[in-house]
Amino acid sequence: MLEKGKITATQSGMILYPIIMSTAMIAGPSLMMKHAMQDMWITPIWASCSGFLALFIAKQLNQRYVNMTIIEQSQQIAGTFWGKGIGFFYVLLFLQINGFIVREYAEFIALFLNGTPLSIVSSALVLVSAFAVRGGVEVIARSAQIFFPFFVVPFLIMILLILKDLEPQNILPILDNGLLPTIRAAVIPQGWFSEVFLLSFLLPYMSDRTNAKKAGVVTILACLVTMIVSNLITLFVFGDVTMTLLFPIMDMARYISVADFFENLESGVMAVWVVGAFVKVTLFYYVTVLGTAQWLNLSNFRPIVLPVGWLTILFCFWGIPDFSTVGEINSFAIPFLLMIFFVFIPGSLLLLSTLTEKRNRTKGVDTG
Amino acid sequence: MRWGVVLSMTVLAVVLIGYEWPRLKKQPRKDKLVFLSLILIAWTLSLFDLPNIPGPTTMVQTLFKPFAILLE
Numbered sequence: 157m158l159e160k161g162k163i164t165a166t167q168s169g170m171i172l173y174p175i176i177m178s179t180a181m182i183a184g185p186s187l188m189m190k191h192a193m194q195d196m197w198i199t200p201i202w203a204s205c206s207g208f209l210a211l212f213i214a215k216q217l218n219q220r221y222v223n224m225t226i227i228e229q230s231q232q233i234a235g236t237f238w239g240k241g242i243g244f245f246y247v248l249l250f251l252q253i254n255g256f257i258v259r260e261y262a263e264f265i266a267l268f269l270n271g272t273p274l275s276i277v278s279s280a281l282v283l284v285s286a287f288a289v290r291g292g293v294e295v296i297a298r299s300a301q302i303f304f305p306f307f308v309v310p311f312l313i314m315i316l317l318i319l320k321d322l323e324p325q326n327i328l329p330i331l332d333n334g335l336l337p338t339i340r341a342a343v344i345p346q347g348w349f350s351e352v353f354l355l356s357f358l359l360p361y362m363s364d365r366t367n368a369k370k371a372g373v374v375t376i377l378a379c380l381v382t383m384i385v386s387n388l389i390t391l392f393v394f395g396d397v398t399m400t401l402l403f404p405i406m407d408m409a410r411y412i413s414v415a416d417f418f419e420n421l422e423s424g425v426m427a428v429w430v431v432g433a434f435v436k437v438t439l440f441y442y443v444t445v446l447g448t449a450q451w452l453n454l455s456n457f458r459p460i461v462l463p464v465g466w467l468t469i470l471f472c473f474w475g476i477p478d479f480s481t482v483g484e485i486n487s488f489a490i491p492f493l494l495m496i497f498f499v500f501i502p503g504s505l506l507l508l509s510t511l512t513e514k515r516n517r518t519k520g521v522d523t524g
Numbered sequence: 525m526r527w528g529v530v531l532s533m534t535v536l537a538v539v540l541i542g543y544e545w546p547r548l549k550k551q552p553r554k555d556k557l558v559f560l561s562l563i564l565i566a567w568t569l570s571l572f573d574l575p576n577i578p579g580p581t582t583m584v585q586t587l588f589k590p591f592a593i594l595l596e
Contacts, residue, residue, distance in 0.1 A: 252580050454555050459548050462540050463562035470569045475579035488592040489584045 158449055158457050159360075161294030165367035168358045169375040171300040171439055174307050176207075176348050176379045178432030179257075181311070182264065184345065184383060185390040185404045187487060191341035194391060195331055200383040202342035204376055206499055207349030211372040213502045214352070218359040218368075220509055226356045226502060227450045233509045242501065243451045249497050250447055251464070254440035255471025256485065258282060261433040262472065263479050264403070268426055278472050282465045285438040289445055290461050293361050296438050303431045310428045311382070314421065315389060317412045322392040345383065347491035352376060353498035357443045441468065533570040537563050 188196040221229045227246060231239030262277040269277065288295050331338075355372060362368055390404045393411060401407050409421040445464050449457035476482060540563060548556055 248580065252584070256581070448558075452554070452558055454558060455552055456555065459544050459551065459555060459559045460562055462544065463559060463566055466536070466540070466566040467562065467569075470566060470574060471580070474569070474574045475577065475581040475585075477575045485581060485585055489581075489588045492588045492591050493584060 158446060158454070159293055161292040161297075161361055162363045163293055163297040163358060163361055165362055165364050165371035167297035167301050168355060168362060168368065169371040169378075170304045171297060171358070171435060172352055172355065172372070172375045173304070173378055174300065174432040174435040175351055175354070175439055176375075177307075177382055178429060178436050179260070180345060180348050180379070180383055181386055181405050181432070182403050182429060183486070184348075185387050185398050186401050187344050188341045188387060189391075189399045192338045193333065193396070194327055194329070195333070195338050196341060197327070197384050197387040197391065198331075198335075198338040199341045200345055200380050200387065202339050203345035203349050203383075204380045205349075206346040206495065207352045207376040207379070208373070209503070210350045210353035210498050211355065211369070211376065213499065213506050214356045214359065215369055215372070216506055217356065217502060217509075218365075220506075220513075223360045225360060225446065225450060226353075226505075227447045229356075230505055233505045233512075240451070242505075243447070246497065247444060247447045247451055249493065250440055250444040251467060251471055253490070253493070254437060254444055254468050255474070256476075256482075256490065257433070257437055257440060258468060259472040259476055259482060260486070261430075261437065263482060264429065265426070267403075268423070275469065275473070278469055281434065281437055282441070282468055285434065285441050286461050286465045288434075288438045289442045290458055293358065293442065296435075296442055299438070300435045303435060307428055307431050307435075310424055311386075314409060314412065314425075315385070317414050317418055317421075318389065318393060318408060321411065322389070323395070324392055326391050326395040327388070344487055344491045347494035349376065349379065350494050350498040353502060354439060354443060356502070357446060441465065444468070530571060533567055536570075537567045 185196065188199045192199050217226070217229050218224075221232055224232065227243040230242040230246075233239065234242060258278045258281060259274075261281060262274045265277045266272065266274060288299055352372060352375070355368070359365060359368055386405060390398050390408060393408055394401065394404060398404050406422045406425045409425040412421050413419050441461075441464070445457050445461050448454075448460060448464065454460070476485070541560070544559065548559060
């Protein structure tokens with residue numbers, strides 16, 4: 157096996173939580189509000205369905221093909237030729253998505269460091285991640301574990317500080333337009349939830365695989381609750397204005413003013429988000445590198461870490477001239493892309509493997 | 525041609541190869557080949573004005589444009 161490290165189910169949950177939430181906390185509330193208006197707090201409930209589905213598929217595939225990631229599983233299920241084809245698209249997808257995440261991160265940081273070129277910001281993040289990826293899955297899991305409190309606690313503190321400014325009447329009228337708009341708004345967040353499927357790359361290296369399902373479910377529920385809370389809070393603070401804000405959570409942090417002492421906390425939000433983005437980029441980076449190594453049957457994944465990092469930086473600029481294109485891709489292309497690669501294709505592979513298995517079994521009965 | 529870019533990217537490629545080669549020496553030939561071709565691809569791509577030429581992201585964007593109607 158390429159990777160010899162071992163992680164625990166709890167650690168995998170601590171990796172997955174920032175992966176889902178780092179994007180959702182920054183742009184989530186305003187994106188969901190575009191369709192669902194004041195009912196946007198219901199939307200994450202629908203969106204989480206794709207997370208549970210992705211978790212189920214990843215777990216089932218892992219039970220059938222133990223110690224394999226989706227790159228190897230697809231070759232086992234669909235045959236070498238088609239499996240290699242699917243694997244190629246997966247590797248390309250990971251590279252592209254990772255480049256896109258790095259770009260989003262760089263654009264966000266550029267709000268604070270507005271004189272620094274984007275290429276420097278993104279290169280710095282990719283370089284730091286490269287060291288974690290070279291260390292393997294264990295290093296990634298442990299850094300995620302260490303960063304986890306830094307990602308969660310500031311959010312809770314922020315809620316406490318904003319508590320006195322909340323206007324709960326903003327939630328009314330509930331379900332004014334029926335349920336349909338809330339379901340339509342779920343198209344974007346379901347993509348984030350489906351990223352739980354990356355568990356496919358963590359399950360083979362888990363020492364307590366029996367707890368994996370529980371950890372996955374707890375992670376999805378935690379993300380669901382966090383998303384509902386952050387949606388409600390932004391709604392209570394900003395009301396309908398949320399829609400027009402680019403990064404509502406950050407504006408909320410800017411809004412906090414307690415005893416003339418806690419002010420301008422948006423830099424705190426940035427710090428938290430850097431932590432989340434680091435975990436997210438590192439895992440996607442790791443998955444790209446490991447996937448490439450498995451796809452080409454290399455003997456070691458470490459040598460290709462830096463070249464893949466270089467490619468990631470290139471992909472974060474390729475075909476994306478400005479920030480408006482980033483927003484367009486984020487809302488129109490990425491959700492569908494994630495749904496296809498993290499739910500639809502693995503789901504079809506699972507179905508295919510169940511069908512062929514059943515056929516083989518009946519054949520066995522006939523001959524035996 | 526922007527010679528500054530060509531020069532700095534070549535330096536980057538040389539540094540990466542120089543950094544990895546001592547460890548790569550013992551690895552099979554295939555690994556070396558993959559490593560060098562990835563560097564070559566990245567180096568070649570670096571020479572273009574990437575933000576303004578269509579890439580895989582543009583392809584994905586055009587591919588999923590019909591679905592955007594669902595969200596309008």
